[in-house]
Structure formats: C-alpha cells, structure tokens
Amino acid sequence: MINIPKGTKDVLPKDSYKWQYVEKIARDTANSFAVNEIRTPTFEHTEVFLRGVGETTDIVNKEMYTFMDKGDRSITLKPEGTAGVARSFVENGLYAGTLPAKLFYISPCFRYERPQAGRLREFHQFGVEVLGSTLPNSDAETIILAKTFLEKLGVKNVTLYINSIGCPECRKKYAEALKTYMSDNYDKLCDLCKDRLVKNPMRVLDCKNPECNKLTANAPSILDYICEDCKNHFESVQKLLKIAGVEFKINPNIVRGLDYYTKTVFEFVSENIGVQSTVCGGGRYDKLIAEFGGPDTPGIGFAVGIERLILMLDNLGVEIPNENKVKIYLAPMGEKESEKAFELVCELRKNGVVAETDHVGRGIKAQFKYADKIGAEFVGVIGSFELEKGVVKLKNMKDGQEMEVVFSSLVDAVKNA
Ligand code: HAM
Numbered sequence: 001m002i003n004i005p006k007g008t009k010d011v012l013p014k015d016s017y018k019w020q021y022v023e024k025i026a027r028d029t030a031n032s033f034a035v036n037e038i039r040t041p042t043f044e045h046t047e048v049f050l051r052g053v054g055e056t057t058d059i060v061n062k063e064m065y066t067f068m069d070k071g072d073r074s075i076t077l078k079p080e081g082t083a084g085v086a087r088s089f090v091e092n093g094l095y096a097g098t099l100p101a102k103l104f105y106i107s108p109c110f111r112y113e114r115p116q117a118g119r120l121r122e123f124h125q126f127g128v129e130v131l132g133s134t135l136p137n138s139d140a141e142t143i144i145l146a147k148t149f150l151e152k153l154g155v156k157n158v159t160l161y162i163n164s165i166g167c168p169e170c171r172k173k174y175a176e177a178l179k180t181y182m183s184d185n186y187d188k189l190c191d192l193c194k195d196r197l198v199k200n201p202m203r204v205l206d207c208k209n210p211e212c213n214k215l216t217a218n219a220p221s222i223l224d225y226i227c228e229d230c231k232n233h234f235e236s237v238q239k240l241l242k243i244a245g246v247e248f249k250i251n252p253n254i255v256r257g258l259d260y261y262t263k264t265v266f267e268f269v270s271e272n273i274g275v276q277s278t279v280c281g282g283g284r285y286d287k288l289i290a291e292f293g294g295p296d297t298p299g300i301g302f303a304v305g306i307e308r309l310i311l312m313l314d315n316l317g318v319e320i321p322n323e324n325k326v327k328i329y330l331a332p333m334g335e336k337e338s339e340k341a342f343e344l345v346c347e348l349r350k351n352g353v354v355a356e357t358d359h360v361g362r363g364i365k366a367q368f369k370y371a372d373k374i375g376a377e378f379v380g381v382i383g384s385f386e387l388e389k390g391v392v393k394l395k396n397m398k399d400g401q402e403m404e405v406v407f408s409s410l411v412d413a414v415k416n417a
Pocket of ligand 1 (some may be wrong): 082129276283284308
C-alpha cells in the first residue's frame with residue numbers, strides 16, 4: 001500500500017459535501033460584496049514569493065516547496081494567495097481597469113510545516129484581495145466580508161483582533177525601539193530571532209519559540225510609534241467597524257507572518273480548533289503592487305483556511321447541509337421491474353431529481369438497507385404487481401408513510417414532496 005504524503009489529506013465522499021457547501025457560501029458571500037473570482041496558477045516563479053511574502057518570513061525561510069523544473073527554472077508551489085494575485089494584477093494590467101479590483105480565490109496552498117490538527121502541508125484558502133483603495137472603508141468592508149462569511153456558516157466563538165503595524169516610516173522608529181529593548185536579552189533569543197533583529201526586528205514578535213515569546217511579552221507597542229496618518233487611518237477603521245456593529249479587540253502583538261503588510265492587520269481567532277486557532281488572517285499591503293513593478297496601488301485582503309474552518313464547524317457541532325442527498329431510490333424486484341426502474345431513474349434525473357437504483361442485483365431487504373445508508377428520502381418499490389398496475393409504491397423513509405404513485409406522476413410527486 002502506498003500512503004498519502006505527510007501533512008496532506010483526502011477529502012472522502014462522506015465529507016466532500018461540507019467542502020462544497022463552504023465553497024458555495026464563500027462564492028455567494030464574495031458575490032454579494034461585488035467581489036469577482038480570480039484564478040492564478042498553483043506554482044509561480046520562486047521570485048514571486050521572495051518579493052511578495054518576504055525573505056525574513058518563516059514561509060520563505062523554512063516552508064516553501066521549491067524545486068528546479070526541467071528547464072532549470074526555480075519554481076515554488078504557492079504558500080499563499082496574495083503574491084500570485086499581485087503578480088497577475090500587474091502582469092495583466094488590471095490596474096488600468098476599473099478600481100478597486102475586488103477579487104477572490106479558492107486555492108490549494110503548500111507549506112512545509114510540522115503537521116498537526118488544523119495545520120497541513122497542503123491546505124486550502126478562501127481569500128479576498130481588494131486593490132486600489134486607500135480608504136479605511138475598504139479595510140472595514142474587507143473585515144466585514146470575512147465576518148459575514150464566518151457568520152453565514154454558523155461559526156461562533158471567534159474573536160476579531162485588529163492592529164496597525166504602520167507604514168515603513170513609522171516602522172523604522174519602532175524597529176529601533178525594539179532593537180534597543182531586546183539588546184539586553186540578545187543572547188537569549190533563538191538563532192533565527194537574532195537574525196530577525198538585524199533584518200526585520202518586528203518579526204521577533206511573531207516567533208513560535210516560547211522562550212522568545214517570554215522575552216517579547218513586555219516589548220514596546222507598535223501603536224505608540226505609528227505616525228499621524230497611520231493613527232488616523234486605524235481610528236477610522238475602528239469607527240467604521242463600530243458603526244457596522246462589529247466587535248473587535250485591539251492586539252498590538254499581531255504582526256502577521258508575512259512581510260507585505262502596512263497599516264491594518266487582523267485575525268479571527270477561535271477557541272474551538274485547538275492549537276491552530278487562527279482561522280482567518282489578513283491586512284493592508286499598500287506597497288506590494290509597486291514591489292511587482294506596477295503603479296503604486298494600495299491593497300487589502302484576507303484568507304481563511306478551509307480545513308481549519310471545517311474542523312471548527314465540526315467541533316462546534318454545526319450541521320452542514322448536505323445538498324447532494326439522494327431524493328429517491330427505486331427498488332425493483334425482478335428483471336423487468338429493473339428495466340422500468342432504470343427508465344424512471346433516467347426520467348427523474350433529467351428533471352433534476354437526485355435518483356438512484358440497484359446496480360448489483362440486491363434483494364429487496366438489502367436494497368432498503370442500501371437506500372437507508374445512502375440517505376435516500378424516499379424508496380419506490382416496483383414489484384410485479386406495481387409493474388402491471390403502472391405504479392410505484394413510494395415510502396417516505398422518515399415517517400414510514402406509503403402511497404401509490406402512477407409512473408407518469410412520479411417526477412412531480414417526488415419534486416413536490
Ligand atoms: P496566513 O495567515 O498565512 O495569511 O494564512 C491565512 C489562513 O490560512 C490562516 O489563518 C489559516 O486558517 C490558514 N493556514 C495557514 N497555514 C496553514 C496550514 N499550514 N494548514 C492549514 N491552514 C493554514 C495569508 O496567507 C495571507 N495571504 C492572507 C492575506 C490575504 N492577507 C492579505 N490578503
């Protein structure tokens with residue numbers, strides 16, 4: 001037997017309806033905010049993520065699936081969606097079209113991480129990117145979109161944390177303050193953080209090492225260092241969220257694990273998914289498009305991890321509707337009856353009814369068992385008596401009620417039941 005690679009998962013038929021439902025709600029929610037789909041490749045030139053995600057991040061340093069292709073090009077499986085969207089936005093000249101460009105994607109992502117509940121090496125994101133607006137309305141609207149999506153799915157017990165990490169100007173001052181603060185404890189930092197303190201000090205706050213966390217617990221807050229413009233922007237975002245009735249907590253320790261962020265950053269954190277509790281993360285990235293050679297274009301977005309989300313819904317006991325359920329199973333009791341059942345199933349399906357019949361020659365008892373297993377709402381028995389009379393004996397599997405329906409009325413009867 002060949003096993004599945006570590007950190008990947010099969011979505012089996014018993015669970016795939018959950019994915020379809022979550023993806024449908026994602027699309028519907030995005031559409032209701034006038035956000036259109038974009039699809040970018042699963043792999044990009046490695047350069048896209050070096051520039052986009054940033055060379056001092058864990059993703060780029062430790063987690064990328066990078067390989068040389070047969071043409072000797074360095075290729076990377078996308079570890080996240082934003083950098084590819086930014087590349088595409090510039091390459092396809094979307095900046096010259098109607099702005100803001102409001103885009104969403106549902107896409108596999110790949111990170112070489114230590115797998116655990118809710119943390120995989122191949123996972124999937126529903127992401128939204130809004131490009132071309134500097135206004136705080138855009139931040140608030142994007143956060144509200146994420147919240148609406150989670151709410152529509154019945155997610156409870158999530159807290160929205162927001163922060164501002166300022167612009168490169170205010171961050172310079174903050175970086176100095178952080179360096180000064182950490183200088184006494186420099187030797188106690190992990191090797192990676194020592195390097196981070198030189199290259200990108202704020203990344204120290206994002207370290208997963210508990211010893212580094214202790215050292216940074218009382219570090220200066222970025223919010224004391226942001227400039228007037230960033231401060232006003234952050235205050236406006238908060239004001240708009242309050243107007244929309246969205247509850248949030250300010251958490252100055254949220255710096256996010258990617259380098260492209262400026263100003264607003266946010267995370268939705270759940271109590272229900274164990275160790276990996278951040279179900280959605282996002283923020284503003286006003287310098288990213290220019291980084292890809294496009295005109296200065298601000299952006300803001302988020303991504304939700306679909307595996308984490310489904311794990312959370314399961315833990316919460318949220319019932320996800322199964323829209324693929326079999327409406328009727330036709331149980332023939334002989335060869336001739338089987339032909340009739342076959343004909344009726346074709347007719348039902350043509351009319352949009354999810355219908356099934358016997359494919360392995362089961363006896364009537366076994367057919368009822370099978371119909372029950374596949375969750376059929378109705379079973380229609382066709383024995384020699386029914387065939388002669390031109391009817392189906394229809395049984396409602398929930399309440400056990402039975403009635404006879406003539407063949408020609410079966411579609412309507414089942415559709416209206
Ligand atoms: P991120 O915080 O790295 O942000 O990932 C977003 C979400 O993807 C996380 O909150 C989590 O639910 C899910 N996720 C991340 N890594 C894994 C993993 N190894 N296994 C399972 N789920 C995972 C981004 O990726 C940004 N591109 C979000 C963004 C869009 N910012 C602006 N626009």
